[in-house]
Amino acid sequence: xxxxxxxxxxxxxxxxxxxxxxxxxxxxxxxxxxxxxxxxxxxxxxxxxxxxxxxxxxxxxxxxxxxxxxxxxxxxxxxxxxxxxxxxxxxxxxxxxxxxxxxxxxxxxxxxxxxxxxxxxxxxxxxxxxxxxxxxxxxxxxxxxxxxxxxxxxxxxxxxxxxxxxxxxxxxxxxxxxxxxxxxxxxxxxxxxxxxxxxxxxxxxxxxxxxxxxxxxxxxxxxxxxxxxxxxxxxxxxxxxxxxxxxxxxxxxxxxxxxxxxxxxxxxxxxxxxxxxxxxxxxxxxxxxxxxxxxxxxxxxxxxxxxxxxxxxxxxxxxxxxxxxxxxxxxxxxxxxxxxxxxxxxxxxxxxxxxxxxxxxxxxxxxxxxxxxxxxxxxxxxxxxxxxxxxxxxxxxxxxxxxxxxxxxxxxxxxxxxxxxxxxxxxxxxxxxxxxxxxxxxxxxxxxxxxxxxxxxxxxxxxxxxxxxxxxxxxxxxxxxxxxxxxxxxxxxxx
Ligand code: BES
Ligand code: MN
Ligand code: ZN
Numbered sequence: 001x002x003x004x005x006x007x008x009x010x011x012x013x014x015x016x017x018x019x020x021x022x023x024x025x026x027x028x029x030x031x032x033x034x035x036x037x038x039x040x041x042x043x044x045x046x047x048x049x050x051x052x053x054x055x056x057x058x059x060x061x062x063x064x065x066x067x068x069x070x071x072x073x074x075x076x077x078x079x080x081x082x083x084x085x086x087x088x089x090x091x092x093x094x095x096x097x098x099x100x101x102x103x104x105x106x107x108x109x110x111x112x113x114x115x116x117x118x119x120x121x122x123x124x125x126x127x128x129x130x131x132x133x134x135x136x137x138x139x140x141x142x143x144x145x146x147x148x149x150x151x152x153x154x155x156x157x158x159x160x161x162x163x164x165x166x167x168x169x170x171x172x173x174x175x176x177x178x179x180x181x182x183x184x185x186x187x188x189x190x191x192x193x194x195x196x197x198x199x200x201x202x203x204x205x206x207x208x209x210x211x212x213x214x215x216x217x218x219x220x221x222x223x224x225x226x227x228x229x230x231x232x233x234x235x236x237x238x239x240x241x242x243x244x245x246x247x248x249x250x251x252x253x254x255x256x257x258x259x260x261x262x263x264x265x266x267x268x269x270x271x272x273x274x275x276x277x278x279x280x281x282x283x284x285x286x287x288x289x290x291x292x293x294x295x296x297x298x299x300x301x302x303x304x305x306x307x308x309x310x311x312x313x314x315x316x317x318x319x320x321x322x323x324x325x326x327x328x329x330x331x332x333x334x335x336x337x338x339x340x341x342x343x344x345x346x347x348x349x350x351x352x353x354x355x356x357x358x359x360x361x362x363x364x365x366x367x368x369x370x371x372x373x374x375x376x377x378x379x380x381x382x383x384x385x386x387x388x389x390x391x392x393x394x395x396x397x398x399x400x401x402x403x404x405x406x407x408x409x410x411x412x413x414x415x416x417x418x419x420x421x422x423x424x425x426x427x428x429x430x431x432x433x434x435x436x437x438x439x440x441x442x443x444x445x446x447x448x449x450x451x452x453x454x455x456x457x458x459x460x461x462x463x464x465x466x467x468x469x470x471x472x473x474x475x476x477x478x479x480x481x482x483x484x485x486x487x488x489x490x491x492x493x494x495x
Contacts, residue, residue, distance in 0.1 A: 001129045002150045003122050005161040011154055013101040014063040015093055019082050019121060020105040021070045028103045032060030042067040052092045074109045076120045077404045083124030084471035090144045099150040115161040118153050123168035127472040130176055132183040167299060171486050174295030175479035177201060181287035182477035186263035186280040190234040191311035194262060198239055198290055205297035212238040222350040224329040225310055228343040231267055231320025232313035238351060241293045241307040245300055253304040254493060255361035257351050259344045259368035260286030260311040267340030268316045269323055284463035285368035288481035295486050303493045306359050310351040314343045326425045330354055331448055334425040342429045344370045345441050349448040356452050363392055363453045367481050373437030374458040382408040383462050386442040387455035395492055396455055405484040416443050
């Protein structure tokens with residue numbers, strides 16, 4: 001989808017979408033009075049409904065119009081949702097339509113200027129237009145072909161709209177990469193292929209990509225991560241992505257760590273076959289980190305950021321790690337692996353320790369599809385947030401509110417530490433008591449971050465949408481976290 005901003009004089013497409021919440025403002029008045037009257041009639045007739053109008057022989061150029069009533073009390077997020085509605089609205093247009101105009105005639109939006117309203121509508125439309133159809137021989141998108149559709153937004157201040165939208169557009173670019181990665185089947189996104197994609201996507205933007213291969217990890221002593229990967233024939237990699245965009249090159253970086261389990265069969269603690277296919281999404285946290293770095297680099301963010309992802313496949317085999325095995329992590333702490341399906345924390349243990357020691361970052365945030373318990377605790381509307389630092393946690397909560405990627409903070413009580421004490425090693429990878437699986441997983445991670453300011457975001461509940469009817473993301477990979485973390489970086493480190 002190609003999005004442009006033009007002023008009202010440029011309005012000339014045969015297919016127009018009107019998004020409004022009262023009668024059309026004068027600047028958008030079409031020269032054909034019939035069109036004007038019918039659009040206004042549609043707007044006053046009903047609220048928040050889509051109307052499709054044909055103008056077979058009218059005097060103006062407009063042949064078809066869709067009218068969407070955006071409703072009252074709009075804010076940035078509701079403007080994005082209004083934009084997302086355009087995707088279903090244009091399904092009525094003929095397949096051969098290649099160009100549409102969108103007129104946004106919305107007033108009374110709290111604190112947003114006209115061009116900000118339009119930029120938010122455009123952002124919502126862009127996010128909602130995503131399709132993962134690379135494996136379809138014939139694209140099944142009905143209505144206008146979204147991929148090739150050219151959309152002109154009518155706005156008075158074209159320059160301002162372009163500037164505002166270019167920030168959102170770089171976020172969308174990151175979100176799309178994240179969605180692509182999560183959607184990709186695990187046979188085609190092994191750790192080594194994933195590594196190549198990261199290089200291909202990020203190096204041209206000026207991101208420095210470096211790699212630890214199996215040999216390097218063995219030498220360093222990443223026994224926790226290597227234990228997870230030892231059942232798979234696919235070699236694991238730890239990939240570091242550095243974006244040094246800060247004006248002050250010496251600024252300590254902020255670090256993002258992602259779980260990149262390209263497929264989680266559970267290992268010898270094999271998962272049941274029902275829904276096992278969803279475990280191709282178990283690299284979702286790493287995909288958010290990669291998408292985030294792409295956004296930051298694309299918009300040349302004024303920040304030093306480092307992303308580190310652990311890419312491994314968790315498989316059962318004759319060489320797989322066994323329940324009961326004890327491994328030695330990079331930190332020196334030994335881990336009793338009681339369940340090979342609690343593998344994400346094993347991967348993160350080594351990657352977190354590595355990141356903290358290698359980069360001494362200002363703060364460290366990890367993001368991971370870590371526990372099914374997060375779905376039990378919060379359902380699909382919230383990711384779980386856990387942190388050892390109140391200020392960091394509240395900054396993340398604020399960005400979550402702003403972007404609509406909601407989080408809910410869970411406690412990290414010291415009294416739960418004993419649940420992960422092992423009888424024979426320093427720590428065990430599952431809790432010894434029932435319940436609070438998301439918290440005990442985070443307690444495990446906490447042992448590998450020392451005293452760093454750190455936050456953990458468990459996105460097991462939100463990385464993948466099953467008929468969630470979320471307007472700005474079609475079913476499938478959501479991209480949850482890219483917008484949130486991008487906002488977090490922008491608000492706290494760039495201005
Ligand atoms: N990748 C899963 C968590 C998950 C579950 C992500 C559902 C997305 C949707 C993780 O590796 C896992 O298997 N966790 C176990 C931990 C348990 C064995 C302690 C779980 O949540 O059941
Ligand atoms: Mn698992
Ligand atoms: Zn997993």
